[in-house]
Amino acid sequence: xxxxxxILAQLEQVAKEQSRTLSAPNDSVALTETGLDSLCFxxxxxxxxxxxxxDPFASAEDTQYPVTLGDFIKFYENAAR
Amino acid sequence: xxxxxxxxxxLWDSLSGTSEQQDRALHGARCEVALHDLVTxxxxxxxxxxxxxxxxxxxxxxxxxxxxxxxLDGVSQRMVLCPPGVADxxxxxxxxxxxxxxxxxxxxxxTPGLEHLEHIRIDAQRRTPRRARSDARRTExxxxxxxxxxxxxxxxxxxxxxxxxxxxxxxLAGPRVWSTYYDIxxxxxxxxxxxxxxxxxxxxxxxxxxxxxxxxxRAARLGxxxxxxxxxxxxxxxxxPAARAIDPQYARMSGEIADQAIIDRLRxxxxxxxxxxxxxxxxxxxxxxxxxxxxxFPDSLxxxxxxxxxxxxxxxxxxVRSSRTALRYLGAGVAExxxxxxxxxxxxVLEARDGRYFFVGRRGGIINVGGLKVxxxxxxxxxxxxPAVRMSLVKSRRNPITGAVVVAEVVxxxxxxxxGPETERLKAELLEACRTHLAPYKIPASIxxxxxxxxxxxxxxxxxxx
Numbered sequence: 180x181x182x183x184x185x186i187l188a189q190l191e192q193v194a195k196e197q198s199r200t201l202s203a204p205n206d207s208v209a210l211t212e213t214g215l216d217s218l219c220f221x222x223x224x225x226x227x228x229x230x231x232x233x234d235p236f237a238s239a240e241d242t243q244y245p246v247t248l249g250d251f252i253k254f255y256e257n258a259a260r
Numbered sequence: 261x262x263x264x265x266x267x268x269x270x271l272w273d274s275l276s277g278t279s280e281q282q283d284r285a286l287h288g289a290r291c292e293v294a295l296h297d298l299v300t301x302x303x304x305x306x307x308x309x310x311x312x313x314x315x316x317x318x319x320x321x322x323x324x325x326x327x328x329x330x331x332l333d334g335v336s337q338r339m340v341l342c343p344p345g346v347a348d349x350x351x352x353x354x355x356x357x358x359x360x361x362x363x364x365x366x367x368x369x370x371t372p373g374l375e376h377l378e379h380i381r382i383d384a385q386r387r388t389p390r391r392a393r394s395d396a397r398r399t400e401x402x403x404x405x406x407x408x409x410x411x412x413x414x415x416x417x418x419x420x421x422x423x424x425x426x427x428x429x430x431x432l433a434g435p436r437v438w439s440t441y442y443d444i445x446x447x448x449x450x451x452x453x454x455x456x457x458x459x460x461x462x463x464x465x466x467x468x469x470x471x472x473x474x475x476x477x478r479a480a481r482l483g484x485x486x487x488x489x490x491x492x493x494x495x496x497x498x499x500x501p502a503a504r505a506i507d508p509q510y511a512r513m514s515g516e517i518a519d520q521a522i523i524d525r526l527r528x529x530x531x532x533x534x535x536x537x538x539x540x541x542x543x544x545x546x547x548x549x550x551x552x553x554x555x556x557f558p559d560s561l562x563x564x565x566x567x568x569x570x571x572x573x574x575x576x577x578x579x580v581r582s583s584r585t586a587l588r589y590l591g592a593g594v595a596e597x598x599x600x601x602x603x604x605x606x607x608x609v610l611e612a613r614d615g616r617y618f619f620v621g622r623r624g625g626i627i628n629v630g631g632l633k634v635x636x637x638x639x640x641x642x643x644x645x646x647p648a649v650r651m652s653l654v655k656s657r658r659n660p661i662t663g664a665v666v667v668a669e670v671v672x673x674x675x676x677x678x679x680g681p682e683t684e685r686l687k688a689e690l691l692e693a694c695r696t697h698l699a700p701y702k703i704p705a706s707i708x709x710x711x712x713x714x715x716x717x718x719x720x721x722x723x724x725x726x
Contacts, residue, residue: 196691197700217630218701221662225705236660244660 182255185230189223190215197222206249213248233258270334270395271419274458275299283435286456287482288323289467289475291384295457301387303327304364308380312397314338316360316374318351322444322465324366324382326453331382332364333419334395340402340414343445344468345717348372350411357591358402358414402590403447405542414590415542415597422450424584425546425567426459436461439479441489441497442719443468447542448515452488461486468717473502480505490515490719491522495651498529507532512549514538516720517619517637520555521644527553543597544604545584547571555641556618572603573610577623579603609635625723627655629701630662636723639666639704642697643690648673653713653721654704668704671713683709 180188187204194201194215202214210220228234235258236244245251276299284295293303303324304310314337317328325341332339340358342351352373355363362378363371370379401422404412438456442449444465456463464479476497479487487508489497494513497503511526511533518537526535536551547569550557564570569582581603588597598604607624610617621635628634636654643652650671656664670690676682687707694703714722 196695217661221630221659221665222705224659224661225657225665225667229706229708234660237658 182231182259183252186223186227186252186255189226189230193219193222193226204248206247206252208248209246210248210251227255231255231259270399271330271454271457272298272334272393273395275330284456284460284462286323286326286453287462287464287478288321288384289465289470289478290321291323293323293327293384297387298327298330300390302331302390303382303384303386304331304388305381305386306388310335312337313362314340314358314360315362315364315380316340316342316351316355316358316377317364317445318342318371318374319364319366319382320469321366321384322449322467323384325445326465327384328364328382329401329453330457333399333401334397335393336399337397338400338402341404341445341450343404343443343717346404346412353411354404354414403450403542403586413594416587416590418587419454421545421584421586423454423458424582425451425540426455436486437464437482437484438462438486438488439464439466439482439484440487441466441472441475441493442515443717446718448488448490448540448719451540451546452486455486472497473500476500476502476506480507484508486510486512488512488514491518492516492651492715492721493719494522494526496715498525499650503529510534510536512536512538514540515718517621517641518555519637519641519644521641521649523553523555539578539606539608541606543586544580544606545582545586547578547580547582547584554616556613556616559612559615559617562617570603573612573617574605576609576611578606578608578610578617578619580606627664627666629664629666632699632701634666634702636666639668639694639698639702642694643668643670646686646690646693648686649690651713651721653723655724657706659705662701665705666702667706667708669708669710669713671710675711676709 190201197219200214235254245254275295285292310332315332317325317339319325340360351371355374362380363374364380364382365371366382398418401417403415403417405415438452438461440449440452444450444453453463464482464484466475484506485508491513508530511530523535534551536549538546538549540546548557548561562571572579585604586597607622609620609623611620621637625636626633639654640652643649650673652668652670654666654668657667659665672686690707716722
């Protein structure tokens, strides 16, 4: 499974668990507009760390934090390289 | 400085005062000592002068430590009871702070870091006729608290404060054989040693050098009737078939929160036993015991109890005032053990619900999820209710968005680790249970199924200090 599809699957899973509606996930949508709150994203980051074995936020102090969903996915893809 | 003897006499006085020690013994893993032997004989090297001195009891065998307590109480000024697992590098500081003049040990070698002190040998097999004893001192008992890091705190008790919850011997219904998973050199285990020595009965002592199965088999052979330990001790013990070999009348938990799941499990496992949980700590002493089958305690215990123990809740934490609390910490620059009114702040956070108080966790153990507080123990209590779960540990994991999230490690009743449909189903069911009973921020972001969890030498689940 690619990083992109792993992330999208987690977003859907967490949205379901937290009884939230995930808005059509496209790359340009801002994370704040996805329908998930900060707790949901906190959970997503924790789950992705379990699944992918890393947390890009932990090792990226200088970089810009992701704003859009596309940024978020790229953030993980870059960290995986 | 000579202080008057304790009102009930010394530990040795209480042994010599009762006539029925014929069948009473302290059963160690390697050997046993009949109590009537201790009345007339010493297990110390002969010719040692103990009067008024201060001693560090540092033995390998817990039985030898128990014998040293009998030798020293009432005679010495102060004795420091060293539990297993104290790092060698802390011993010198402990000895200096407590101003001990000699070490009581059961090994042939000199304790590292204490080379400058005289070493006095104690031997459970030795019997030297006892010289006349005059137990005229109120000896200070120094217990060490089991901190996870740093130098342990030195907590001052006397035999009186330690035995405040114990009815003095004689009127026992049937012979009692006590046993405890605790080491007797820690508060929880020491209570049971004193119950056997003062209250009456025999004691089967656990020993870190034997496995829990060996211990259970030995305890069963000696016919234990009263068994105590932490909830973690019990959760682990119930894993072994040997737990079926013992048939206690009384099974007690203390030292950690006894949640409803472990109370129910113990009651089902030992249907004929009284299952109780007690609140006790090295500093606060024994505060109360509950055996109504429910977690927590009735709110009628708040206030002054007939036992003399006074409880109050302040800033959501339990405070205890009684003659059973410790007197003070030893050493310079340490915090006060009691407040101005004599209450000990236990640091245990309570929540009131339906006429009962429930322990939700330690004040210092709170996980902060985006500004919202979570006690790991309240999440564990929900997870532990699942019938396929043996035990669990909830902890904090740092998180870039909320600062921290709650994560859980779970030991299943029947071992299955790693990925697989069984693991996935358990995780899904646990998440569902958490969603039903807990606020969203308290639900673990991640659940890992593991083979085992670390239990400290103190019998408590190993938690990272936050």
